[in-house]
Amino acid sequence: MKTLYLTRHAPNPRKAVLLLASKGIDVDNIDDLNVVDIDLSKKEHYTEEFNAINPMNTVPTMTLSDGTVLNDSQAICEYLDRVYGERSVMGNDVVQRAKVCAMRRIAEFEVLYNFMLAFQHSSPTKAERVDQAPEFAPKSIGRAIKALPYFESALEGHEYLVNDQLSFADLVLYIGLDFGSKLDFDPTAHGDNLARFYKAMDAKFGNDALKDTIKKIKAENDSED
Numbered sequence: 001m002k003t004l005y006l007t008r009h010a011p012n013p014r015k016a017v018l019l020l021a022s023k024g025i026d027v028d029n030i031d032d033l034n035v036v037d038i039d040l041s042k043k044e045h046y047t048e049e050f051n052a053i054n055p056m057n058t059v060p061t062m063t064l065s066d067g068t069v070l071n072d073s074q075a076i077c078e079y080l081d082r083v084y085g086e087r088s089v090m091g092n093d094v095v096q097r098a099k100v101c102a103m104r105r106i107a108e109f110e111v112l113y114n115f116m117l118a119f120q121h122s123s124p125t126k127a128e129r130v131d132q133a134p135e136f137a138p139k140s141i142g143r144a145i146k147a148l149p150y151f152e153s154a155l156e157g158h159e160y161l162v163n164d165q166l167s168f169a170d171l172v173l174y175i176g177l178d179f180g181s182k183l184d185f186d187p188t189a190h191g192d193n194l195a196r197f198y199k200a201m202d203a204k205f206g207n208d209a210l211k212d213t214i215k216k217i218k219a220e221n222d223s224e225d
Contacts, residue, residue: 003034004076005050005061009207010040011112011179012073013060018171018205019077023085024217030084032065041125077168086221089168096163103154103161103169110147112176114140118183141185144176152191159200174201 006013020027038044045057054061054071062070070076081090091097118140120126161169177187188195204213
């Protein structure tokens with residue numbers, strides 16, 4: 001049995017949950033996958049049991065049936081994308097995979113990670129883990145905002161970032177924008193295309209809409225079989 005350790009609202013674990021959801025798959029309804037929710041507020045990722053699995057004390061973490069441990073969100077998502085569902089959200093051919101990878105990396109490092117840095121340097125919950133510099137938070141938000149015109153341009157006349165098809169790059173950008181909304185940032189105030197994109201993605205992959213989206217995509221996939 002495989003086991004996926006995650007928390008439902010943190011950005012990196014959300015990548016795995018939304019990747020599966022984009023294929024019409026409920027992370028909690030996979031026969032050979034056991035999901036363990038880790039409560040970060042209770043520091044369950046610092047227990048001796050979890051530390052023995054992943055000494056980095058991070059989620060998501062995934063253990064495979066042969067004992068292999070994956071403790072990186074990208075590696076986990078690559079695995080999930082190849083093993084579950086038919087259509088790959090990482091790209092179906094070498095050129096598409098390269099384009100998705102490039103766009104995903106820009107979304108991740110320029111947007112999502114800067115918002116994560118802002119959170120790490122401003123949230124009291126991170127004070128024990130991070131040597132906080134509060135002045136770093138607004139600078140990180142500023143760097144994320146500086147990257148947004150790139151995506152505003154890429155979305156001109158397009159629903160999605162790559163080949164007008166939902167990909168992992170879209171999921172990462174959405175997660176970044178949504179996490180930013182928990183800070184001093186409005187994801188709908190930085191261009192009409194980005195606002196449209198965020199609202200459409202939130203209607204599909206926001207916490208309140210996720211179950212309905214999974215059912216809809218699964219029904220569409222079943223009708224194509």
